[in-house]
Structure formats: structure tokens, C-alpha cells
Amino acid sequence: MKITRTYITLPLLVLLFLFSKQIYSQSVLFPQNYFRPPVDFDITLSGNFAELRNNHFHSGIDIRTFTTGKKIYAVADGFVSRIRIASGGYGKAIYIDHPNGYTSVYGHLDHFNTxxxxxxxxxxxQNNxxxxxxxxxxxxxxxKKGTVIAASGNTGSSAGPHLHFEIRDTESEHPLNPLFFxxxxxxxxxxxxxxxYAYPLDSSSNVNGSNHRxxxxxxxxxxxxxxxxxxxxKLLGNIGFALETNDYMDNTWGKCGIFDLKMKINDTLITNYSFQEFSFDETTYINSHMDYELNVTxxxxxxxxxxxxxxxLSIYSTIKNNGIFQFKKNGKYKIDFFVSDANLNKSSLxxxxxGNELEKLFPTDAYDMVLDGRKKNSLTKEGLEIEFPENSFYSNINFTYSCEKKENYLSNIHSIHNENIPVHNYYTIAIKPNHFxxxxxxxxxxxxxxxxxxxxNEGxxxxxxxxxTKSRYFGKFAVSIDTIPPTIKALTxxxxxxxxxxxxIRFKISxxxxxxxxxEGFIDGQWVLFEYxxxxxxxxxxxxxxxxxxxxxxxxxxxxxxxxxxxxIFSSPFNW
Known part of the structure; x- marks a missing residue:
């Protein structure tokens, strides 16, 4: 879903399109003066929109606060539409819906206003x-706009004090790039x-005589x-490319994500994509957009x-032949890459x-069966049953399986393909224990x-x-048992x-x-609020x-x- 709101007249739109660095599409224009900053100091970032993360695109910007306790402001009039408290993720977070059709999100907060x-x-x-x-x-x-709604913190999965800030389209809940507001x-x-990086993509393609990345x-x-x-x-056959590239901003060491990437071959545009918005339903496709194996290893x-x-993924505006180019043995090629950030700072390679005159058919690694990336797939082996739903893989999988016995597990260890290959959807796995x-x-x-x-633990x-259980990973699996209770260490x-x-009162638990x-914590038999x-x-x-x-x-x-x-269970008297 692409947003097509317009807030200004056509003549002014034309001028802004020609001169403003905040315009990224003729069909999308975001308001420039509607939202105030969520903080009262100069903003520097440690992370930005659509930055590549494990299993997801980053859905906002990370504003550096250096310490906890900085004032966080409502960026515009609206109402609190959601409050979420979690031990991981965004930690303490608040969502505000605004009358212009956007929602602002504030995460990793320390506490809220009174x-x-x-x-x-x-x-x-009330809910214990x-x-x-x-x-x-x-x-x-x-x-109201400018109301102090919270104090910045380091709650949830935050790696240090900062404010995670988002702007979403309220109706679709798509996160939008805040740098365009x-x-x-x-x-x-x-x-x-x-x-x-250069990738030979079939058994008859090569890069300098190699069939590997x-x-x-x-x-x-x-x-x-x-x-x-x-x-x-020297290239021959169907080849794909990739770049290791990051954006950097003034006055910060933070490694950020790019906004736009173009690839031209002999001056013809082959690939163009940009990160203006995405859907949370799409975010796991990051494991196909980037090289999953390089990320894991x-x-x-x-x-x-x-x-x-x-x-x-819907980010691609141009993707001829899925971005794959066929190189001929007698060809001469100029391959250009153009990378830009949201402020139109650009770099090029x-x-x-x-063309490589070496023509060779490379052997394919041995495999047990082919799994269709779009269809349902299943496998039954002794002591193992697995079922993959539709659209579990980004391409067809030359699937391998093996098993081995180890005394420290209650079943055989089942090696289900390769842990360096991503699985998009959760699949069902059932393992029969030999004993317990x-x-x-x-x-x-x-x-x-x-x-x-x-x-x-896969459950x-x-x-x-x-x-x-269900898993979204390949790798080695076995039945195990847990009869050991958690540990509680009093820090008080x-x-x-x-x-x-x-x-x-403080504890370490694991x-x-x-x-x-x-x-659950109780004082004098009454439930009390322990934060995790x-x-x-x-x-x-x-x-x-x-x-x-x-x-x-x-x-x-x-x-x-x-x-x-x-x-x-830990129990102790105390005076207070």
C-alpha cells in the first residue's frame, strides 16, 4: 500500500519537488511542519529507518539520549492509542494517534508522566x-503537542540509553521514514x-572461474x-551483485542504513529500491534481501x-529480471552502483x-530432495516428521538431511538442512524420543x-x-529435558x-x-509489581x-x- 496524501497546492508542490531534499516521490509528500521533535535537544542518531537488523528492518530512528531521564514530548496533538510494557522489544512504549492520519511511537522509555x-x-x-x-x-x-509524556530510558531490548521513535500510517500501520517529516x-x-560481492547463480555461471560468491x-x-x-x-552467465554499504551522519559514530540503491549495467537501470516505508508483514523478507549466510557466519x-x-518485498521500483544479468563471454561491461541517504548525500562505485571465455558446468552439491519454495512440503524419517507450509522459502531448496545418536539427548540429533539458509515461515517439527x-x-x-x-529452546x-513444536530455522534438533528450576539470586x-x-528490592533470575x-512477587500475601x-x-x-x-x-x-x-520460590522477612 502506497500513501498518496497531499497537503499543499500544486504550484508549491512543484517548487518543493524541485528544491526540497525531503521529497522522495512525486506521489508521496509528508507534512514538514506538523510534528515537533520528540526531544528538546539537537538530534543525533545511532540508528535510522530500515537499517538492516537480525530478521527485521528497523522501523524507526534511534535518537541518542546518552543517559536515561531525558524529557520525551508528544510531537503533535492526539490521543494515546496504545501502551505496551514488555521485558524485551520496545520495553516501555507509548503510541499516539494524530488527527492527520499518522501515529507516533516512543520506545525504550524509563517511565511515563504522572x-x-x-x-x-x-x-x-488490576491484572497482576x-x-x-x-x-x-x-x-x-x-x-497536546509539546506535552511531556515520558522520560527516556533503556528498557526492553535496548543496547544503551536512547529513544526509539517511529511515525506510522495509522490505517495501514506501515512504518514510514521519519527523516522525511x-x-x-x-x-x-x-x-x-x-x-x-558477485554471485554466480547457476551451475553454468562463474566469477573469475569460480562458481561461488x-x-x-x-x-x-x-x-x-x-x-x-x-x-x-571476468563474468559469465547469470550473475547477481551485492554491496556492503552503510550510511553515517554528522556528529555521531552510529552506523546507519542507506535510503536508496541503484544499479546500472552499460547505462541501463537494472535495479532500484528505496526505503520510504514497509509493512511489518514483509519485514522478515530481509533474510532474502541481504545475504543471510554472511549475517550468520x-x-x-x-x-x-x-x-x-x-x-x-515491495521496496523495488525497478528490478529487471529480478536484478540478475546474463554476461556473455565476449562482452564488455560497465557496472555502476549509486547509493544515497535520506538527505540525498550520494556515493558511487x-x-x-x-565476459569470461571459460565455459564450464560446475557440479552441484549432493542433496536428498528438492523443496519447492512456494508449495507445501513434508518429510518423514524414522523418529522425525516435518511439515513446511506454503511460501516457506525464498527459492527452491536442494534439501539435505542426516541424523546421529548422542547419549546426552533423549532422541537422535536430526540435522535438518543447513542453519545458514533462512526459513521464512514457521514449520512444524515432531521428534520421537528414544526414552525419557x-x-x-x-x-x-x-x-x-x-x-x-x-x-x-524451540518449545x-x-x-x-x-x-x-514450530521453528523458523534449519539446523540440528533433538529432544531434551529440563527438570532444573530457575535460579534466584538476591542482590538486596x-x-x-x-x-x-x-x-x-532486586534479584538476578535466570x-x-x-x-x-x-x-510473581507477594508481600504479606498481596501481589506486588516486580519489573523484569x-x-x-x-x-x-x-x-x-x-x-x-x-x-x-x-x-x-x-x-x-x-x-x-x-x-x-524465594522467601524472606524484611523490615521497611
Missing amino acids: EIEEFVKSYQY SFEFDLKMQKDEMIV GFKIKDTTPPKIFNF QNFPVTFYNNAYHLKGDPQL QNKRIHKTFKEPNNQ RVYAS PEGKSDKLFIARINKNGNII GIYFDSFVK NFNLQSLRGQKS DRLTGIKSY DAKNDLLFYVFDKKRLTPNKKHQLELKVTDKVQNQK
């Missing part, structure tokens, strides 16, 4: 839960290009990027200029290539064993002699004569195998004078439960 904070805490006590996701009615909580963010720095480092001189050392490039996130057959302790079927789970030998329910000294001088599912910071394994209760009688001996009980219902 009115919202009281509402949130009341809701948490720290985490919640509440949609609100239009007239419940009105806010007129916020003053200094950016005169063009994107940088680090590496160029080839990497060429890039250097900068004469106001443009070039292949380092000017290597000779080398932590490199690169932009392909070609598209797999079942990549359904030119690569010269010739009597009466412990509720403690079984399917473990995914990564390349370092570490276990990731599972024991039914009809199999443990069944309960032996003190009084905790009156303390701000909170679970080695299946992970924390729930936690999952990234730091931190659980804490802030003393509340409204709900706790001072100068009295109290009894604390804390229950922590893992994902197979093992439970640990």
Missing part, C-alpha cells in the same frame, strides 16, 4: 502483570561502501569508490541488488568487467543445537509419542536491620535450559509508599517459573 504512570500502574495491579499490551479508545487519554537532523555525510574490497579516491587494487573481473549485513523468486524418565513428559522440549553446541508439547541484603533506605516464563529487565536478568520491586506500610516487618515471597513449569 498521569500515564498512575494509569499504567493501576492497570498492572508487569507486561501488557493495551489498545485504548479515542477519548480515554488526550495529549522535516525534523532538523544534520547530515552532510554520504554513505560508505566497503565491499562488492566472490568478495572484492572497495577503496575511495577521486571522489568515488573503486575496487581495491583494480582487479580484473560473519555478522555482515549486505544489500543484494538481485531478488530471489519468492522474495515479496563503478566496476568494469569482461517416567512421569516427566511435561518437561520435554525440542532443543536446537547451534554451531557452538549451545542449546536454544514443544509431548503428544502421541512425539514432541511437537535482607539481613539489614531495615530496608527503609533502599529504593528497591534459567539455563528453557528460559523464564513467568514471575530480561537483557540483564534483573527483577526488581520499587518500594511503593501507597501500598506498603512503613516501620513494619513484612514477608516477601517470589515465585519464578520456567517454560516447562519448573518453579523456584
